[in-house]
Amino acid sequence: MYLFLETSNYILAFCAFAFAALSISGAFVKNGTAKSLISAFLAVLNIIIATVAFGHMYLLKGKMIYLILFGVLFIALIMLLFLSKAIYRECDRLLLNNMSMLFTTGMIVITRISTDRAIRQLAIFLIVLLACMLIPLIIMKAEFIKKLTWVYAGVGITLISSVLILGEVINGSKITISVLGLRFQPSDAVKILFIFYMACLLWKDINHIKVILSALTCAAFVLVLVMSKDLGTALIFVIIYIFMIYMSTGNYIYLILGTVCCTGASVVAYNLFSHIRVRVSIWLDPWADIDNKGYQIAQSLFSINSGGLFGTGLFKGSPTSIPFCETDFIFSAISEELGLIFAMSVILVCLSCFAEMMRLSFLVHDMFYRLVIYGIAVSMCFQTFLTIGGGVKIIPLTGVTLPLVSYGGTSLLVSMFMYFIVQGIYIRLRLQKGPALYRFHKKQEPQATKESGNNINNKANKEPLKNGNRKSEKEVPGKAKPGDRKTK
Amino acid sequence: MTEKLNKLYEYFKPVKELSRNKQVIITATFFSAIFLGICIYLIVFSFVNKSAFIDNSYNKQEKNLLQNTLRGEIVSSDGVCLAYSKLDESGNQVRVYPYADAFCHSVGYSALDKTGVESECNYYLLKSGSNPIERAKIEESGLLPSGNTVNTTINYNLQMTAHEALGDRYGAVIVTEVKTGRILVLLSHPTFDPNNIEENWENLVKDEKETALLNRSTAGLYPPGSVFKIFTAYEFRKEGGDVDGYSFDCTGSYKYDDLKISCYHGESHGTVDFGLSFAKSCNSSFANIGMSLDEKSFVEGLNSLMFNESLPQLFPTATVPESSYDISTDHKRMQTSIGQGDTLVSPYHINLLTMAIADGGTIMKPYTVESCVNSSGKVIEKAQPSVYRQLLDKDSSDFLRGLMEEVVEKGTASSLKNDLYTVAGKTGSAEYNNRGDSHGWFTGYAPADDPEIAITVIVEKGGTGSSSAVPLAKKVLDEYFASKGEN
Numbered sequence: 001m002y003l004f005l006e007t008s009n010y011i012l013a014f015c016a017f018a019f020a021a022l023s024i025s026g027a028f029v030k031n032g033t034a035k036s037l038i039s040a041f042l043a044v045l046n047i048i049i050a051t052v053a054f055g056h057m058y059l060l061k062g063k064m065i066y067l068i069l070f071g072v073l074f075i076a077l078i079m080l081l082f083l084s085k086a087i088y089r090e091c092d093r094l095l096l097n098n099m100s101m102l103f104t105t106g107m108i109v110i111t112r113i114s115t116d117r118a119i120r121q122l123a124i125f126l127i128v129l130l131a132c133m134l135i136p137l138i139i140m141k142a143e144f145i146k147k148l149t150w151v152y153a154g155v156g157i158t159l160i161s162s163v164l165i166l167g168e169v170i171n172g173s174k175i176t177i178s179v180l181g182l183r184f185q186p187s188d189a190v191k192i193l194f195i196f197y198m199a200c201l202l203w204k205d206i207n208h209i210k211v212i213l214s215a216l217t218c219a220a221f222v223l224v225l226v227m228s229k230d231l232g233t234a235l236i237f238v239i240i241y242i243f244m245i246y247m248s249t250g251n252y253i254y255l256i257l258g259t260v261c262c263t264g265a266s267v268v269a270y271n272l273f274s275h276i277r278v279r280v281s282i283w284l285d286p287w288a289d290i291d292n293k294g295y296q297i298a299q300s301l302f303s304i305n306s307g308g309l310f311g312t313g314l315f316k317g318s319p320t321s322i323p324f325c326e327t328d329f330i331f332s333a334i335s336e337e338l339g340l341i342f343a344m345s346v347i348l349v350c351l352s353c354f355a356e357m358m359r360l361s362f363l364v365h366d367m368f369y370r371l372v373i374y375g376i377a378v379s380m381c382f383q384t385f386l387t388i389g390g391g392v393k394i395i396p397l398t399g400v401t402l403p404l405v406s407y408g409g410t411s412l413l414v415s416m417f418m419y420f421i422v423q424g425i426y427i428r429l430r431l432q433k434g435p436a437l438y439r440f441h442k443k444q445e446p447q448a449t450k451e452s453g454n455n456i457n458n459k460a461n462k463e464p465l466k467n468g469n470r471k472s473e474k475e476v477p478g479k480a481k482p483g484d485r486k487t488k
Numbered sequence: 489m490t491e492k493l494n495k496l497y498e499y500f501k502p503v504k505e506l507s508r509n510k511q512v513i514i515t516a517t518f519f520s521a522i523f524l525g526i527c528i529y530l531i532v533f534s535f536v537n538k539s540a541f542i543d544n545s546y547n548k549q550e551k552n553l554l555q556n557t558l559r560g561e562i563v564s565s566d567g568v569c570l571a572y573s574k575l576d577e578s579g580n581q582v583r584v585y586p587y588a589d590a591f592c593h594s595v596g597y598s599a600l601d602k603t604g605v606e607s608e609c610n611y612y613l614l615k616s617g618s619n620p621i622e623r624a625k626i627e628e629s630g631l632l633p634s635g636n637t638v639n640t641t642i643n644y645n646l647q648m649t650a651h652e653a654l655g656d657r658y659g660a661v662i663v664t665e666v667k668t669g670r671i672l673v674l675l676s677h678p679t680f681d682p683n684n685i686e687e688n689w690e691n692l693v694k695d696e697k698e699t700a701l702l703n704r705s706t707a708g709l710y711p712p713g714s715v716f717k718i719f720t721a722y723e724f725r726k727e728g729g730d731v732d733g734y735s736f737d738c739t740g741s742y743k744y745d746d747l748k749i750s751c752y753h754g755e756s757h758g759t760v761d762f763g764l765s766f767a768k769s770c771n772s773s774f775a776n777i778g779m780s781l782d783e784k785s786f787v788e789g790l791n792s793l794m795f796n797e798s799l800p801q802l803f804p805t806a807t808v809p810e811s812s813y814d815i816s817t818d819h820k821r822m823q824t825s826i827g828q829g830d831t832l833v834s835p836y837h838i839n840l841l842t843m844a845i846a847d848g849g850t851i852m853k854p855y856t857v858e859s860c861v862n863s864s865g866k867v868i869e870k871a872q873p874s875v876y877r878q879l880l881d882k883d884s885s886d887f888l889r890g891l892m893e894e895v896v897e898k899g900t901a902s903s904l905k906n907d908l909y910t911v912a913g914k915t916g917s918a919e920y921n922n923r924g925d926s927h928g929w930f931t932g933y934a935p936a937d938d939p940e941i942a943i944t945v946i947v948e949k950g951g952t953g954s955s956s957a958v959p960l961a962k963k964v965l966d967e968y969f970a971s972k973g974e975n
Contacts, residue, residue, distance in 0.1 A: 002623075002624040002625075002627045002628045003620075003621065003624040005624070005627075006620035006621070006623050006624040006627070007620045007621075007624070010620065243515060246511060246515075247511045247512075247515070250510065250511055252514075290546055295546070298544075298546060299546070301537075301541065302541050302544070302546070302547040302548070302549060304530070304533070304534060305533070305534050305537050305538070305541045305549075306541070306542070306547070306549035306552070307534075308534070312552065316552060316555070316556055317549075317552055318548040318549070318551075318552050321548050335530070340530060340531065340534060343530070344527045344530060344531075347523055347526060347527055348523075348527075350523070351519075351520060351523045351524075354516070354519055354520075354523075355516060355520070358512050358515065358516040361512055362509060362512050374512070374515070377515075378515065378519075381519045381523075382519075384523075385519075385522055385523070385526070388526055389526060392526065392529065392530060392533065394526065394529060
């Protein structure tokens with residue numbers, strides 16, 4: 001037993017690292033058989049991680065609750081991995097595996113911090129999971145979601161404005177609203193609406209009016225968010241905007257222009273709002289006011305630092321000394337008790353999710369869905385960067401959560417919705433393209449199938465064939481690198 | 489104009505038709521780079537701050553570690569355990585210092601605050617470097633795995649000899665190895681008992697008379713007395729003073745205008761050359777030498793000898809301010825050049841200078857921690873001797889060595905002459921009040937021909953250096969060469 005307790009950390013670190021490595025390589029593997037083999041491995045590793053971590057906690061504390069939690073988590077993971085696969089045969093298993101790994105990590109840390117919260121988190125997960133099963137269906141059947149441009153914007157702005165007016169002030173920020181006793185953080189959910197709004201506006205064509213129009217809408221969102229002191233989410237909106245404009249125009253000038261405007265706006269905001277100045281000064285020197293404002297970040301740095309490569313072991317560190325450890329600083333808690341290798345594996349798994357989503361947006365030809373996937377990928381990736389970067393003091397604290405890992409109903413719900421929207425788009429694509437996409441993976445593209453595939457998905461953006469014999473006239477020769485990459 | 493506008497428009501033209509794959513690749517590369525950057529930052533960050541954060545009082549890491557690890561032992565260079573931890577009846581860790589107050593400043597203490605080796609190696613003492621299987625075995629038998637053992641350079645025999653020789657008197661002793669920088673003895677009296685420091689803390693902090701918490705050897709500031717003549721001699725030669733042709737007729741005092749400097753107890757030394765002035769510690773002669781020094785060059789010279797700068801940090805150290813050796817007036821000039829001015833020095837400073845003289849001008853960086861080993865004997869960290877600074881040129885150090893040898897040969901430290909080993913050094917009697925009471929100083933190195941150790945002794949209110957500090961130094965040197973002979 002002692003041997004297990006002493007070595008469990010090394011097992012966890014090894015499994016997490018193996019998972020991350022496999023998961024990253026999984027995002028680049030094209031071969032179907034290899035892909036399913038990797039998926040199986042990932043699932044096994046995931047289960048081992050959950051078993052070892054919960055076993056460790058049970059042996060150390062001897063409370064039944066850990067076993068029960070493990071049992072339910074096990075069922076939840078099986079449901080996530082196999083139920084979705086059973087319902088939608090075409091779903092992306094790599095993303096499912098990554099989801100379950102991130103959620104398992106979150107559950108381990110949340111359970112270690114508070115079993116009550118773990119129960120709540122797990123319950124929310126199960127309910128949301130069931131709801132999520134409908135999302136791919138909606139994506140597949142409902143074409144009208146492409147036309148609701150101003151509905152998204154309207155609902156979004158109404159939601160966050162109502163929070164600004166009606167919301168409760170918690171920890172100095174006005175970002176939560178209570179409905180029927182349940183606390184809800186709408187700004188998180190509005191991200192999805194904003195991504196859909198942008199996609200709706202930009203997918204058919206793009207012109208300067210649309211760029212400016214969307215810029216104004218984005219500014220309205222950001223202004224309301226900054227006023228409710230939700231800086232992290234505000235920043236995410238700006239990034240979503242910049243990158244989606246870049247994606248649809250393909251003009252890097254917008255990327256540069258966006259960055260410049262963003263910097264300018266930050267300077268203005270820095271001078272206008274005192275809470276931003278406070279955040280920046282804490283970031284520059286947390287030690288000056290360690291008793292008060294710098295306490296959180298200082299404790300986070302201590303946590304990250306004290307774990308070493310393999311961590312102190314569960315219950316042997318003190319992640320709870322960081323205020324809001326289970327939401328904003330869960331990454332620090334992971335580094336302390338599970339070790340830097342584990343923590344970095346989590347980063348790599350996030351990266352793998354991002355790479356996989358990017359690959360999917362590569363495959364999807366319909367500009368609307370492509371923009372949606374791209375927006376979701378950018379939003380999740382940037383959010384991950386904000387929360388980890390804030391915890392390790394690369395950037396000022398913004399108070400956003402780590403998708404799927406952090407404790408919190410809204411955050412979990414929104415992240416799962418995002419993942420399943422991506423899944424839905426992928427399933428839709430595979431059902432429509434049918435054999436064509438399959439051939440894609442097999443590296444063989446007989447002319448006939450390819451053509452039929454293109455005909456079905458005959459939107460404004462035709463991907464030229466890889467052998468180039470059907471290069472569209474619209475393409476500027478030399479500039480377009482038609483689909484080479486995915487077939488290599 | 490229109491052309492320019494068109495050109496501008498071209499730049500901002502939404503070019504939807506062009507390859508979208510490029511965007512995806514650029515975005516993916518951008519974010520991947522950020523993520524990998526974070527990973528690298530994390531590794532570097534935690535490696536750099538590995539042991540730095542643990543001492544922060546807001547950090548709970550130490551408390552956590554102490555629940556799973558028994559704080560490691562501190563062992564002297566001759567294998568005697570100087571500090572260890574044990575569990576009391578209620579399962580709390582208690583730190584035990586078997587030699588009570590003898591090592592209180594060098595080993596330090598770990599309760600409340602941390603000092604000495606306890607502070608320097610806190611991280612290693614708390615961490616157990618043994619592998620998980622060994623740890624599991626120990627835990628299975630119901631014990632706590634212990635942290636790493638720290639081997640210090642402090643020599644138990646020498647330290648105890650010095651400790652006993654100093655007895656009830658106040659003062660400090662430092663012995664260092666000149667070729668490595670290892671500190672063999674670091675003693676400061678009065679002492680306190682680190683075993684019950686928590687109970688006595690209030691008294692120790694309040695007590696301004698004894699100031700037992702002050703490490704006199706490194707942070708104590710004393711008037712240097714005749715020891716300062718080393719600096720004066722160095723400066724005289726550096727300014728091109730005629731050392732070989734120097735001669736002075738000592739009548740027991742030296743007058744300049746209406747200022748008078750007397751030799752110790754008014755003793756007259758007769759006609760002395762430079763070496764003899766130094767060996768007999770003739771105040772009159774050195775006041776005379778001091779009058780010939782250039783003010784600016786003197787201050788610069790002292791600045792180059794670690795005055796007005798912080799010494800290699802090891803323990804709390806003291807810095808000598810430049811204003812204390814200003815020789816702008818004749819009176820100050822005469823007093824300062826015989827070490828009775830406003831200048832104050834720490835024994836550590838004098839010891840570093842002695843190291844430089846003994847080792848051809850080079851100071852090795854002093855250190856007290858030799859190595860950290862885990863419970864199975866594997867060395868985790870090992871100190872490497874390193875050069876701190878080339879303080880003097882070879883000529884100057886040879887010159888000063890000649891002077892210091894003469895002190896033992898026919899001067900104030902002649903009681904150190906013996907058949908077993910050779911010594912060179914300088915004594916000092918630093919008057920600290922108007923009644924002529926003085927602190928006794930000795931600084932020197934041995935063996936004189938091939939120096940191994942540098943020793944600096946100060947005995948507060950000990951009278952002359954020859955009568956208080958020199959006998960103490962002799963005891964320590966005897967012990968050093970006796971135990972060396974045994975090996």
